[in-house]
Amino acid sequence: xxxxxxxxxxxPNGAHAVVGVPYAWLLLxxxxxxxxxxxxxxxxxxxxxxxxxxxxxxxxxxxRLRVAxxxxxxxxxxxxxxxxxxLRYAALTTIGCLAIGYPFAYFMARSKPxxxxxxxxxxxxxFWTSFLLRVYAWKVLLSxxxxxxxxxxxxxxxxxxxxxxxxxxxxxxxxxxxxxxVGMVYTYLPFxxxxxxxxxxxxxxRLLEAAADLGATPWSTFWRITVPLSRRGIVxxxxxxxxxxVGEYVTPELLGGPRTLMIGRVLWDEFFGNNDWxxxxxIAVLLCLLVLLPMALYNRxxxxxxxx
Amino acid sequence: xxxxxxxARGVSRIWLLGGYxxxxxxxxxxIVYSFNDSPVPEAWTGFTLKWFGLLGQDEELMGALGxxxxxxxxxxxxxxxxxxxxxxxxxKLRRFRGRALFIGMINAPLLMPEVIVGLSLMLFxxxxxxxxxxxxxxxxxxxxxxxxxxxSYATIVIEARLRELPAQLEEAALDLGAQPWxxxxxxxxxxxxxxxxxxxxxxxxxxxxxxxLSEFLSGxxxxxxxxxxxxxxxxxxxxxxxxxxxxxxxxxxxxVIAASLWLARQGKNKQExxx
Numbered sequence: 001x002x003x004x005x006x007x008x009x010x011x012p013n014g015a016h017a018v019v020g021v022p023y024a025w026l027l028l029x030x031x032x033x034x035x036x037x038x039x040x041x042x043x044x045x046x047x048x049x050x051x052x053x054x055x056x057x058x059x060x061x062x063x064r065l066r067v068a069x070x071x072x073x074x075x076x077x078x079x080x081x082x083x084x085x086x087l088r089y090a091a092l093t094t095i096g097c098l099a100i101g102y103p104f105a106y107f108m109a110r111s112k113p114x115x116x117x118x119x120x121x122x123x124x125x126x127f128w129t130s131f132l133l134r135v136y137a138w139k140v141l142l143s144x145x146x147x148x149x150x151x152x153x154x155x156x157x158x159x160x161x162x163x164x165x166x167x168x169x170x171x172x173x174x175x176x177x178x179x180x181x182v183g184m185v186y187t188y189l190p191f192x193x194x195x196x197x198x199x200x201x202x203x204x205x206r207l208l209e210a211a212a213d214l215g216a217t218p219w220s221t222f223w224r225i226t227v228p229l230s231r232r233g234i235v236x237x238x239x240x241x242x243x244x245x246v247g248e249y250v251t252p253e254l255l256g257g258p259r260t261l262m263i264g265r266v267l268w269d270e271f272f273g274n275n276d277w278x279x280x281x282x283i284a285v286l287l288c289l290l291v292l293l294p295m296a297l298y299n300r301x302x303x304x305x306x307x308x
Numbered sequence: 309x310x311x312x313x314x315x316a317r318g319v320s321r322i323w324l325l326g327g328y329x330x331x332x333x334x335x336x337x338x339i340v341y342s343f344n345d346s347p348v349p350e351a352w353t354g355f356t357l358k359w360f361g362l363l364g365q366d367e368e369l370m371g372a373l374g375x376x377x378x379x380x381x382x383x384x385x386x387x388x389x390x391x392x393x394x395x396x397x398x399x400k401l402r403r404f405r406g407r408a409l410f411i412g413m414i415n416a417p418l419l420m421p422e423v424i425v426g427l428s429l430m431l432f433x434x435x436x437x438x439x440x441x442x443x444x445x446x447x448x449x450x451x452x453x454x455x456x457x458x459x460s461y462a463t464i465v466i467e468a469r470l471r472e473l474p475a476q477l478e479e480a481a482l483d484l485g486a487q488p489w490x491x492x493x494x495x496x497x498x499x500x501x502x503x504x505x506x507x508x509x510x511x512x513x514x515x516x517x518x519x520x521l522s523e524f525l526s527g528x529x530x531x532x533x534x535x536x537x538x539x540x541x542x543x544x545x546x547x548x549x550x551x552x553x554x555x556x557x558x559x560x561x562x563x564v565i566a567a568s569l570w571l572a573r574q575g576k577n578k579q580e581x582x583x
Binding site: 018019021022023025026027029030031032033034036037040100103104107108110111119122123125126127128129130131132133134136137138139140141143144145146147148186189190218239240243244246247248249250253254264267268271272277280281284287288291295298299302 | 316337350391406424435516549550
């Protein structure tokens with residue numbers, strides 16, 4: 001029925017424009033730029049302007065790919081370490097968000113139905129205030145004398161963090177792996193909670209009651225019924241956190257330190273510091289490949305979710 | 309058994325409270341510190357409003373705010389216009405060539421690390437400038453980047469509303485002889501008006517907050533508010549940033565309260581005379 005309406009709209013007005021305008025926009029400003037990055041990653045520094053990797057002469061089209069940028073990325077182990085370290089921080093952030101966010105979303109979904117819209121709105125509300133300022137706030141909170149630094153110090157938790165290698169020495173919380181992880185978990189927690197809440201609130205309570213009637217303890221009901229049924233939410237949330245985290249720039253720059261190597265910062269420095277556009281492009285291309293698999297996972301979870 | 313239930317309820321309450329405390333602590337901290345006479349968080353030396361006065365005199369910040377507001381206004385407007393077309397396409401046209409690619413491109417900027425989007429768009433615009441002589445890096449290029457980012461969010465918000473719209477309303481209008489464009493203007497658009505408003509506000513906020521795309525796409529003389537805040541925050545703590553945060557939180561809270569009051573009144577009107 002909707003289709004007939006859509007078709008009617010298409011025919012008389014020639015409303016191909018409805019599809020065409022956003023489609024053309026995205027092709028021009030999203031897809032094409034990617035191809036250009038790909039091209040520049042295979043070019044030399046001087047060739048960025050007009051240098052084409054295609055060469056047409058004497059009736060033959062020759063393709064010249066300069067792989068030097070990629071070879072360079074392989075030779076200097078800084079880049080490999082940065083990629084691995086980004087993956088590690090992204091994974092740790094995802095685990096942290098899941099550990100805090102799953103129970104949070106679960107309790108939200110189990111609270112009184114009349115309270116749920118308010119609880120939901122309270123999760124969304126921080127989105128409306130500046131992300132940059134909220135990350136900066138952690139700098140204030142974790143600086144000596146800050147609201148979070150003081151109790152951590154008073155309880156002696158900084159010794160534990162130092163023993164775990166998350167901070168250099170007791171008392172110094174800022175610019176460490178710890179401050180970076182706190183900031184990233186904080187930033188991405190809502191992205192984990194929202195999809196989890198969406199699946200958990202749709203969970204059929206009768207299944208849980210049936211499990212209880214059949215003698216399952218709450219604990220085994222949770223692990224054998226609730227968790228498997230919320231798998232889609234877990235996958236969607238994990239990918240929404242993991243993928244942007246791998247290439248995150250602002251949080252590592254503000255809260256990270258010399259020890260927290262992240263590929264987003266390396267790319268930034270090659271581009272803005274060294275003005276090496278081809279190398280920055282090569283880093284971006286490899287970063288894309290890195291997030292391709294998690295992205296495919298996310299899209300599959302979304303497609304499953306959309307199916308009734 | 310009673311105890312187990314009580315225990316579960318207690319854990320649930322504590323976890324939720326702790327979670328919300330975690331989410332709101334930074335915002336509260338910035339507001340409180342913006343009234344602190346001491347420029348460092350180590351000591352509370354008394355209540356002051358001096359940072360707000362200094363904020364007004366800071367020409368760099370004020371100029372950047374002006375640019376950011378303009379960019380955000382035009383980005384949000386363009387993103388909602390394009391997002392409406394995109395959402396309509398996704399919901400109503402179940403089959404057309406390249407639908408998967410279209411949806412992929414709509415969703416990608418949500419997930420894609422911003423450095424990649426910024427770098428690629430910037431290199432593209434530089435190539436374009438060499439070919440055509442425009443656009444110069446500055447307002448227009450930042451605007452293009454922000455529209456790309458906001459378009460994804462705007463589409464998702466509008467799409468969600470379009471999906472829950474009963475198709476019978478539009479079909480009834482068609483059966484009664486309305487032209488398709490009339491159906492769109494007189495039936496569809498009024499029904500999704502609220503989602504357009506929230507998509508616009510969300511886009512506006514996102515654009516007002518973006519650092520990475522702006523850094524890649526800005527040119528000499530075009531500095532947005534987040535770029536100024538970011539460059540100062542990189543150097544260390546600055547009480548002026550606390551004051552900016554307080555102003556933003558107050559403005560946003562007033563906006564959210566006004567919007568929810570307006571929405572509540574709209575809902576009431578609808579209940580009273582369902583038209």
